[in-house]
Amino acid sequence: MSDMNQVVDRIIARHPGEKNLIPALQEIQGELGYLPELALEAVAQRLKIPLSRVYGVATFYAQFRLTKPGEHLVQVCRGTACHVRGSQVIQEALAREFGGDGRVSLEEVRCVGCCSLAPVVVVDGRPFGRLDPQKAVSVVRGAL
Amino acid sequence: MKLRSLEDLERVRQEGKTLLWPAEGKILVGMASCGLASGAAAVYQAFCEAVESQGLKFRVGETGCLGFCAREPIAELRFPDETRIFYGEMDRDKALELASSFSHGDLRPDLALGRIGGDPAWEIPELEQITFYRGQRRRVLADCGLINPLDIREYIAQGGYFAAWQALHMPPEAVLEEIKRAGLRGRGGAGFPTGKKWELARSAPGPKKYVICNGDEGDPGAYMDRSVLEGNPHSVIEGMIIGAYAVGADEGYIYVRAEYPLAVKHLRIAVAQAEELGLLGSDILGTTFSFRIHIFEGAGAFVCGEETALIASIEGRRGQPRPRPPYPVGSGLFGKPTVINNVETWANVPLISRHGAEWFRTLGTSRSPGTKIFSLTGKVRNTGLVEVPIGTPLGQLISEVGGGPPQGKALKAVQIGGPSGGCLPAELLDLAIDYETLTQAGSMMGSGGMVVLDEDTCMVELARFFLEFTQAESCGQCPPCRIGTKRMLEILTRITAGRGRPGDLELLEELAHGVQETSLCGLGRTAPNPVLTTLRYFRAEYEAHLAGHCPAGVCRALFSYAIAEEKCAGCGLCLRVCPSGAIWGEPGKPHRIVKALCIRCGACVSVCPKGAIAKL
Numbered sequence: 001m002s003d004m005n006q007v008v009d010r011i012i013a014r015h016p017g018e019k020n021l022i023p024a025l026q027e028i029q030g031e032l033g034y035l036p037e038l039a040l041e042a043v044a045q046r047l048k049i050p051l052s053r054v055y056g057v058a059t060f061y062a063q064f065r066l067t068k069p070g071e072h073l074v075q076v077c078r079g080t081a082c083h084v085r086g087s088q089v090i091q092e093a094l095a096r097e098f099g100g101d102g103r104v105s106l107e108e109v110r111c112v113g114c115c116s117l118a119p120v121v122v123v124d125g126r127p128f129g130r131l132d133p134q135k136a137v138s139v140v141r142g143a144l
Numbered sequence: 145m146k147l148r149s150l151e152d153l154e155r156v157r158q159e160g161k162t163l164l165w166p167a168e169g170k171i172l173v174g175m176a177s178c179g180l181a182s183g184a185a186a187v188y189q190a191f192c193e194a195v196e197s198q199g200l201k202f203r204v205g206e207t208g209c210l211g212f213c214a215r216e217p218i219a220e221l222r223f224p225d226e227t228r229i230f231y232g233e234m235d236r237d238k239a240l241e242l243a244s245s246f247s248h249g250d251l252r253p254d255l256a257l258g259r260i261g262g263d264p265a266w267e268i269p270e271l272e273q274i275t276f277y278r279g280q281r282r283r284v285l286a287d288c289g290l291i292n293p294l295d296i297r298e299y300i301a302q303g304g305y306f307a308a309w310q311a312l313h314m315p316p317e318a319v320l321e322e323i324k325r326a327g328l329r330g331r332g333g334a335g336f337p338t339g340k341k342w343e344l345a346r347s348a349p350g351p352k353k354y355v356i357c358n359g360d361e362g363d364p365g366a367y368m369d370r371s372v373l374e375g376n377p378h379s380v381i382e383g384m385i386i387g388a389y390a391v392g393a394d395e396g397y398i399y400v401r402a403e404y405p406l407a408v409k410h411l412r413i414a415v416a417q418a419e420e421l422g423l424l425g426s427d428i429l430g431t432t433f434s435f436r437i438h439i440f441e442g443a444g445a446f447v448c449g450e451e452t453a454l455i456a457s458i459e460g461r462r463g464q465p466r467p468r469p470p471y472p473v474g475s476g477l478f479g480k481p482t483v484i485n486n487v488e489t490w491a492n493v494p495l496i497s498r499h500g501a502e503w504f505r506t507l508g509t510s511r512s513p514g515t516k517i518f519s520l521t522g523k524v525r526n527t528g529l530v531e532v533p534i535g536t537p538l539g540q541l542i543s544e545v546g547g548g549p550p551q552g553k554a555l556k557a558v559q560i561g562g563p564s565g566g567c568l569p570a571e572l573l574d575l576a577i578d579y580e581t582l583t584q585a586g587s588m589m590g591s592g593g594m595v596v597l598d599e600d601t602c603m604v605e606l607a608r609f610f611l612e613f614t615q616a617e618s619c620g621q622c623p624p625c626r627i628g629t630k631r632m633l634e635i636l637t638r639i640t641a642g643r644g645r646p647g648d649l650e651l652l653e654e655l656a657h658g659v660q661e662t663s664l665c666g667l668g669r670t671a672p673n674p675v676l677t678t679l680r681y682f683r684a685e686y687e688a689h690l691a692g693h694c695p696a697g698v699c700r701a702l703f704s705y706a707i708a709e710e711k712c713a714g715c716g717l718c719l720r721v722c723p724s725g726a727i728w729g730e731p732g733k734p735h736r737i738v739k740a741l742c743i744r745c746g747a748c749v750s751v752c753p754k755g756a757i758a759k760l
Contacts, residue, residue, distance in 0.1 A: 112177070
C-alpha cells in the first residue's frame with residue numbers, strides 16, 4: 001500500500017492543484033493500470049478536496065477504470081463506420097471466445113479514428129483493421 | 145538555438161529542403177494511425193533491412209497520411225527533383241521486391257499507384273488524375289504525407305512559420321482583418337465566423353486571454369483532426385501563434401483525445417521542437433511577443449467537444465456544459481476571454497496569412513469560402529480523407545471521389561456529421577455541401593464525418609445506434625437530454641426488436657422535437673437529428689418494422705436464415721462454424737437451420753461455398 005501512496009505523492013507533486021486532477025488521475029492509472037479506491041482517497045486527501053469530487057471526475061470520463069484490468073486489453077471499436085461494417089458480430093465473437101478468459105479485458109471504444117479500415121479492434125494499444133469475426137479471434141489469440 | 149530573424153528562418157528552410165529532397169533519394173512509408181493499423185511498421189522495417197543488406201543509397205523515412213486509406217499501407221519513392229512515385233497496398237514482401245527493383249533502376253509501374261512529376265513515358269498515372277484525387281483541392285492536407293511530422297525543419301522547408309513571422313511583424317488588427325476578409329468559418333461544425341470570434345475576444349477587457357484548439361474529435365466516423373495532428377502538427381501550432389497574437393493571448397491549450405495516442409505523441413514532439421527554436425516561449429522570433437502551448441489529453445467524453453464542457457474539463461472538472469451567454473470569448477477558461485477553434489480551423493490560419501484572403505476565397509462559396517475535409521467511410525470503394533471546396537455536390541464526392549459503394553450495391557443514404565448530423569437519402573445527392581444547405585436538409589456539416597450506407601443498412605437500426613451513443617454520452621445534467629433520449633432509445637429498441645406499438649412513430653417525433661428545443665447544449669439539441677431525418681426520408685422502413693419486417697435484413701428479431709436445400713452440398717462447413725449448434729445435418733445431405741437456436745450471427749453465410757444460405 002505504501003507503494004501506491006508513493007506513486008500518488010510523486011504524481012501529485014508534479015501536478016499540484018485541483019485543476020490538474022485529470023492529468024494526475026491519467027498518470028496514476030498509467031502506472032497502476034487502474035484507479036483503486038485507496039488511490040482516489042489519497043488523491044482527495046493530498047489535494048484537500050472531497051472524495052466525491054475525485055470520484056465524480058473518475059466516473060465521468062470513459063478513460064478511467066475503477067477495477068483491475070486483465071493482462072491484455074482488447075478494445076472493439078463501436079464507431080459508426082465499424083458498426084455498419086459489422087463490429088457487433090465481431091464483439092460477440094470475441095465475447096464468446098474470450099469472455100471467460102481472465103487474461104483478457106474486453107472493452108468497447110467509441111471510435112479510434114481508423115474508420116476507413118473498419119471494422120477495427122485495438123489489442124494492447126495496437127490497431128488491427130479490416131477484420132471479420134474469425135480474423136479478430138485469431139488476432140487476439142496471437143497476442144496472448 | 146533560437147531563431148531571431150528572417151535569415152535564421154531561411155537557413156532552417158534550406159536545411160529542411162535537403163532533408164525533404166535528399167540527393168540520394170528517399171523511400172517513405174505513411175506511418176499515421178491508419179497506415180500502422182494496416183501494417184506500415186512491417187513495411188518500414190522491410191525497407192530498412194533491404195537498404196542495409198543490399199547497400200542501397202536511399203534514405204528510409206516516415207511521413208503522415210496521404211488520405212487514401214483504402215490503399216494503405218502506402219510507400220513512396222522520392223527523387224531530389226521533387227518527383228514522387230506512390231505504391232499502395234504494401235506488405236513486407238512487396239517492400240523487399242520493390243527495394244531490389246529500385247536498385248536496378250526499375251520503377252515498377254505495374255505496382256505503382258501514381259506519380260507527382262516525373263516522366264509520362266514511365267506509364268504511371270499522374271496522382272492528380274486518379275479518380276480519388278481528381279475532384280480534390282488539397283490545401284490543409286497538402287503537406288500531410290509529404291513532410292516528416294517529427295522534424296520541424298521539413299515543415300519550415302515548405303514555408304512553415306514564415307506566416308507567423310510575417311504576422312508578428314504586423315499590427316494585430318491587420319492580422320485579424322485578413323482572417324475576417326477571408327471569411328473563414330469554424331470547421332468544427334457550427335460554422336461561426338472565425339474572425340468575428342477573434343474580434344470579440346480581442347475587444348474583451350482584461351490582460352489575460354487564452355486560445356484553445358479543440359481536438360476532441362469525438363464524432364465516431366470522423367478522423368480529419370487526427371490526421372492533421374499526426375501528419376502536420378506544426379500547421380496547428382503556427383495557426384495558434386498567429387491567433388494568439390491577433391487576440392492578445394499569451395497561453396494556449398491543445399485539447400486532444402487520449403484515444404489518439406499517436407497524435408498526442410506527435411504534438412508533444414512538435415511543441416518541444418517549436419520551443420527549442422524559439423517559436424513558442426518568450427520573445428518569439430526576436431519580437432516581444434510571448435506565447436506558450438500546453439497539451440491536455442481528453443479523458444474520453446463526447447460532450448467535451450462542446451466548448452463550455454471542454455473548458456470545464458481543462459479546469460479539472462466533470463465535462464458538463466453550462467448555459468451560454470456568457471460566451472467563452474467573454475468569459476472562458478478560468479473566467480478569462482478565450483477563443484476556441486477546432487483543429488482544421490487553426491490549420492487554415494497560416495495558409496490565409498501566407499497567401500492572403502483573396503487566394504483563400506478562390507475556392508468554396510461566397511458565404512463559405514475555402515475547403516472542407518471529409519472522412520469518407522462506410523460502404524464506399526475509396527475510403528479516405530478528402531478535401532474539397534465547400535459547395536461541392538454530395539454526389540460528386542461519393543460517386544467520383546469515393547467511387548460509389550463496393551460490389552455493385554446500391555447507394556442508399558449518407559450520414560453526415562455523425563450522431564449530431566442526419567441521414568440524407570440518395571435522392572438528395574445533387575445537394576451542394578454547405579453549412580446552410582445541410583442544415584436545411586435536416587443534417588449538419590458537423591465535423592465532416594461522412595458514412596456512406598448501401599442497401600444492406602437498416603435505417604431504423606442506424607438511428608437506434610446513434611441514439612444509443614448520444615444517450616450514453618449525455619452528461620446527465622439537463623432532463624430533456626438525459627430522460628428524453630432515454631425514452632426515445634427505448635422506443636427505437638423495441639421497434640428494432642419487433643415489439644413496436646401503434647403510435648410509436650408519432651410519439652418518437654414528439655419526443656424528438658421536445659429534446660431538440662429544450663436541451664441545454666448542442667449534444668441534446670442535435671441528438672434527435674438522425675431519428676428525425678430517417679423518419680423524414682425513410683418512414684416506410686419504420687412502418688415495415690412495425691409490420692414485422694426489416695427490409696434490409698439487419699434487425700435480428702425480424703428476419704431468419706435458411707438453407708436452400710437444392711443448393712446445399714452437405715459439406716458441413718456451416719455446421720462446424722455455427723457457435724450455437726443451430727445447424728443440423730448429415731455429411732453429403734442438405735443441412736438445415738433450427739430457427740429457435742439460431743443467433744443470426746451470419747458465420748455460416750460467410751463460409752458457405754455454394755451461397756446456399758440466405759436471409760428470409
